Amino acid sequence: MRGGKFIANVLPPVLVLIVVTAAAEGIIRALAVPMFLLPRPSTVLQYMAQHPADLLASLGTTAQAALIGFFASAVIGMILAISLSASSVTRRAFYPYAVFFQTVPIVAIAPLLMIWCGPGLAAVAVSALVVSIFPVIANTLAGLLSTDPALEDLFRLHGAGRWARLWKLKLPSATPHIVTGLRIAAGLAVIGTVVGEFLVGLMGSGEGLGVRIVSAKKLGRTDELFAAVLIASLLGLAMFAAVNLAGRLLLRHWHASEQD
Amino acid sequence: MTSQAAATIDRSVSVRLLDLRRTFDGGVEALAGITLDVAPGQFAAILGPSGCGKSTLLRLVAGLDRPTCGTVELHPPLDRRRFAYVFQDAHLLPWRNVLRNVALPLELAGIAQRQRQAAAVDALEQVGLAEVLRRYPAQLSGGMKMRVSLARALVTRPKLLLLDEPFAALDEITRQKLDQQLRDLWLAHRMTVLFVTHSTAEATFLADRAVVLSRRPARVVADLPIDLPQRRDALLRASPQFAAATKTIYQALERGGA
Numbered sequence: 001m002r003g004g005k006f007i008a009n010v011l012p013p014v015l016v017l018i019v020v021t022a023a024a025e026g027i028i029r030a031l032a033v034p035m036f037l038l039p040r041p042s043t044v045l046q047y048m049a050q051h052p053a054d055l056l057a058s059l060g061t062t063a064q065a066a067l068i069g070f071f072a073s074a075v076i077g078m079i080l081a082i083s084l085s086a087s088s089v090t091r092r093a094f095y096p097y098a099v100f101f102q103t104v105p106i107v108a109i110a111p112l113l114m115i116w117c118g119p120g121l122a123a124v125a126v127s128a129l130v131v132s133i134f135p136v137i138a139n140t141l142a143g144l145l146s147t148d149p150a151l152e153d154l155f156r157l158h159g160a161g162r163w164a165r166l167w168k169l170k171l172p173s174a175t176p177h178i179v180t181g182l183r184i185a186a187g188l189a190v191i192g193t194v195v196g197e198f199l200v201g202l203m204g205s206g207e208g209l210g211v212r213i214v215s216a217k218k219l220g221r222t223d224e225l226f227a228a229v230l231i232a233s234l235l236g237l238a239m240f241a242a243v244n245l246a247g248r249l250l251l252r253h254w255h256a257s258e259q260d
Numbered sequence: 261m262t263s264q265a266a267a268t269i270d271r272s273v274s275v276r277l278l279d280l281r282r283t284f285d286g287g288v289e290a291l292a293g294i295t296l297d298v299a300p301g302q303f304a305a306i307l308g309p310s311g312c313g314k315s316t317l318l319r320l321v322a323g324l325d326r327p328t329c330g331t332v333e334l335h336p337p338l339d340r341r342r343f344a345y346v347f348q349d350a351h352l353l354p355w356r357n358v359l360r361n362v363a364l365p366l367e368l369a370g371i372a373q374r375q376r377q378a379a380a381v382d383a384l385e386q387v388g389l390a391e392v393l394r395r396y397p398a399q400l401s402g403g404m405k406m407r408v409s410l411a412r413a414l415v416t417r418p419k420l421l422l423l424d425e426p427f428a429a430l431d432e433i434t435r436q437k438l439d440q441q442l443r444d445l446w447l448a449h450r451m452t453v454l455f456v457t458h459s460t461a462e463a464t465f466l467a468d469r470a471v472v473l474s475r476r477p478a479r480v481v482a483d484l485p486i487d488l489p490q491r492r493d494a495l496l497r498a499s500p501q502f503a504a505a506t507k508t509i510y511q512a513l514e515r516g517g518a
């Protein structure tokens with residue numbers, strides 16, 4: 001049952017990947033597109049096979065920053081959402097500033113982060129944090145505000161204080177919302193990291209995937225560039241999948257459908 | 261005084277509502293002066309047209325809402341924790357198994373783990389659900405969820421049990437079974453019960469007294485004693501006395517504009 005479901009879920013996207021890659025290979029060969037415009041998938045794979053150590057080192061650097069940024073936005077985002085949920089006055093006063101994280105152009109403020117934190121891990125992780133925190137705040141807040149009023153009554157009736165209501169009722173019942181927010185944040189954290197690394201790369205230091213993308217572009221090495229982009233995308237996908245799995249485990253008892 | 265009688269008195273509380281009114285912000289007048297005396301250990305059904313203010317009344321008694329004017333008096337004055345409230349739907353916590361759902365009120369009251377578990381198992385046995393302790397709400401049928409909800413209400417050994425159309429969402433057969441179970445539980449514990457329902461037959465089967473409210477804003481239009489045997493079973497539903505009592509309540513509802 002489980003295995004069958006897994007195959008049914010995994011097989012279609014893998015097939016799409018193979019077909020699209022093969023088609024791209026065929027079209028690029030047929031049209032004789034020059035390498036500096038668009039490398040063939042086989043060239044990209046070849047590059048990856050020839051430089052595994054460099055690419056893994058870059059992946060490690062980027063993954064570290066992305067994970068730090070992601071966990072920071074999970075923790076800080078949830079704490080901010082809890083504070084915002086405390087009263088409608090604080091919500092009205094501060095929520096517009098939370099929206100700021102959604103609208104701030106990261107490319108514009110990233111140089112500032114470099115100035116404040118130095119061109120390194122800290123600046124890159126903060127960039128990931130800034131890009132990924134809003135969905136955590138917004139979804140957690142929505143979850144905290146949609147607690148079943150009957151259950152709130154029940155808790156009040158039995159004399160539950162503020163903390164008991166938060167820990168035993170509001171946060172657990174917001175779990176589906178929180179998981180949704182974290183899923184979005186996982187992908188965004190990688191994007192924020194790579195954008196942060198672009199700027200580090202422009203300053204000529206570091207070895208993250210974003211740095212590699214910038215330097216490969218300068219040298220016209222499109223195979224390296226595509227390899228780095230591909231690995232960054234896979235990192236985002238992996239973080240998304242990990243959050244998804246954690247969410248399923250957390251919510252496994254909620255729905256009859258996930259019991260089998 | 262026998263020890264059983266002492267236990268009975270320990271479980272009972274009288275409820276006195278004096279000219280209770282509630283007008284919501286925005287001007288909706290739900291209750292227009294309800295005066296009602298419920299004796300210790302009495303089982304009172306409250307009926308009335310949809311939207312007339314029955315839930316509002318129950319919330320005021322539970323202290324979950326404040327009256328615009330009038331008073332709610334409980335005698336003897338009762339620790340909030342000896343109240344129990346059952347909603348129309350089970351409202352269980354989906355992330356807790358049955359045992360921990362039932363133990364919740366004791367947990368909130370700061371009772372030690374071992375004691376509250378024992379009490380929860382006991383309450384689940386009373387509603388006939390001792391075998392599903394470790395299941396989660398998503399794995400239960402509607403009727404079972406409602407029984408878990410009832411067990412959660414009983415776990416504090418309440419002196420005052422407030423039920424707001426608890427079985428309304430269930431099918432007729434399940435509902436009659438639960439009515440039977442509730443009546444038997446009441447006979448065993450003799451707590452004071454206020455039971456809101458839309459069903460005249462359910463009120464007749466369960467209660468010793470039917471309080472009928474008018475259309476909103478609610479007033480008491482009839483207060484009818486239900487003179488049926490203490491111990492009730494399915495056969496009673498087919499008897500002429502039962503039909504007569506149901507009819508009387510129905511007529512009062514019609515007078516109230518249902």
Ligand SMILES: Nc1ncnc2c1ncn2[C@@H]1O[C@H](COP(=O)(O)OP(=O)(O)OP(=O)(O)O)[C@@H](O)[C@H]1O
Pocket residue numbers: 284285286288289290308309310311312313314315316317476
């Ligand atoms: N918090 C509130 N704010 C404003 N109006 C309310 C509020 N709660 C209830 N009302 C209104 O008060 C009236 C009575 O509501 P209530 O829920 O007590 O009725 P009810 O008799 O329980 O209805 P039902 O049979 O449908 O359960 C309704 O018109 C409802 O819209």
Ligand SMILES: [Mg+2]
Pocket residue numbers: 314315316424
């Ligand atoms: Mg109601």
